[in-house]
Amino acid sequence: MSALFTPLKLRSLEINNRVWMSPMCMYSAAPEGAETGVPTDFHLAHLASRAAGGAGLVMVEATGVRPDGRISPWDLGLWNDRQQEAFARITAAIGSHGAVPAIQLAHAGRKASVDKPWLSDRYVPASAGGWQTVAPSPVAYDGLPVPHELTVEEIQQLVRDFADSARRALAAGFQVAEVHGAHGYLINSFLSPAANHRTDAYGGSFENRLRFALEVVDAVREVWPEHLPVFFRTSATDWLSENPADEREGWTGDDTVCLAKELQARGVDLLDVSTGGMVRDATIPAGPNYQVPFAAQARNQAGIPTAAVGLITDPRQAEEIIASGQAEAIFLGRELLRNPYWPQHAALAVGAEPTWPDQYAYVVRHRRR
Template sequence: MSALFEPITLRELTIPNRVWMAPMCMYSAAAEGPDTGAATDFHLTHLASRAAGGTGLVMVEATGVLPEGRISAHDLGLWNERQQDALARVAAAIRSYGSVAAIQLAHAGRKASTLPPRLGGAPVTVADGGWQAVAPSPEPFDGHPAPHELTVEEIAGVVQAFADAARRALAAGFQVVEVHGAHGYLVHSFLSPVSNHRTDAYGGSFENRIRFALEVVEAVRAVWPQELPVFFRTSATDWLTENAEDERDGWTGEDTVRLAKELQAAGVDLLDVSTGGLVATAKIPAAPGFQVPFATAVRQATGLPTGAVGLITDPAQAEQILTDGAADVVLLGRELLRNPYWAHQAARALDARSHWPTQYGWVVGPRD
């Protein structure tokens, strides 16, 4: 039996294999009018095709819990019923092909209010139709306007927005919800001392800097069914200096292990381990599997299941990650954009079976 195609059960949810689709922003939601932030036919086709392709879990891209929590005006949102209804079509389609429907809830923080990457990705000011970005401290991201420093009352409002979006995700038919705590967005910017210069209960010490992340997780967990899992995506390092002693060294792999223990106690069932995104000038040593050791460190120190992501492209490579015990699942990003049927082809290469749509049954061979 291929490790990559063994089911995995988290809480009471069984996911048919360990080839998962990572959340990737498509910047294709409705950008104006009553359907602002709503999923479109593109999302239905894009995500359902990966489920038909045999991917065990398909995760919808970063979905803003508030209008000002979007990266761009073209991002998905989940702060109203119209958005919920549009996403319900997507979740139903994913499930209809035997895959698990997951969604990542997000707030872009100080990296909000930009053009989509295909239009250059530049910040959009309030005067030009954008909105005021928010953050733990008024420290701008590279080339962006200074964000508004959230008050304690505003922080509580964002926490509530995550819980409200989780309720809508459940009503829309999603089986997994993930809190986006990575890539320099709001939750991550609270965690790292590079971006969090607060002196109140949400800044300073490690315990204070993780407070917002834990409050978000606890609020989501409180409204999410006990039988269904909650994930958390982390940037395991800011890719500054892992061993130095001042705040310029940012968030480190050791910090991530400490955070993972607290997240596990708060009800997180899997840590989705990425890296970077906080500092535009960080030098990231990208290479096949370069983020896997961070997932391994968390798994070994805590026993918390982890997902490995980042330049995982080859079936044998993915299989080895699992058989080595380096992670519990693999998440594919750009490789699944290139090849929606990667899971079926990987199963064939590994002499395993993937879950084909029943409509395709007449072409499925003995090794599929």
């Protein structure tokens, strides 16, 4: 029996397989007016097609908990009724194909207010629809402006913003909420000494640098139902300490294990393990499975369920990750953009039964042309 296509139960939620769609920004929401941050027909088709393609869980891209928390002016948000109503249509479409609708709640911090990556990826100033960025410390990300250093009162408001967006996500029909704590965005920048130079209760010691992340998790878990899971996405390493030639202090895999233990104690059910994003010039040894050891380390040393991500492209490769106990699930990104039906073909490749929609199954199984 295929490990990859064995259901996974987290709390009372059963996910029908271990092949999940990773959150990927599409930069396709309207930037201005009443439709700012609202998902469109593009998002509906984009996400529902991956559910029809057999993904067990479909995660909506990084969704800003407030207008200035988005990566770009064209990103999704969840802070008002109009956005919530539009997301309800999408969760219904995902669920109609047997997949679990999930959403990643995020604040981009010092890496916010940038252009679409296929245009320039440069900072968008207020005069062009952008905004002042914020961070734990006035330390700029390479090529972007120096951010505003958050006050304690502003930090506490951000915690409330995450909770408010989680409430709206639940009302919109999502069954999993993921807190985005990776890739150099706001929560990740509090965690890493490469970006957090504070000397108050939110900086300095390891425990203080964890404080904001844990407060956000506590706030989300408080409003999220007991029977539904909460995920946390982490960058398990900044890829600074792994490079002997780089003297900058960064976040490490061992740090992630300590964080994972704290997260699990606060009700986080799965750690979504990525890496990098804190600095632009980190040396990253990208290749097949290059991030999987970090998922395995957190799983084995902290005892928390994990999902692996990054250059997982072959069904047998994915099957081995799950069967060998390195992670509970895999998240696919680019591979699902190339082929929305990858899970259906992967099932055949590892000896499992595909779950084609009836409208497709008749043709796929019974017609040669």
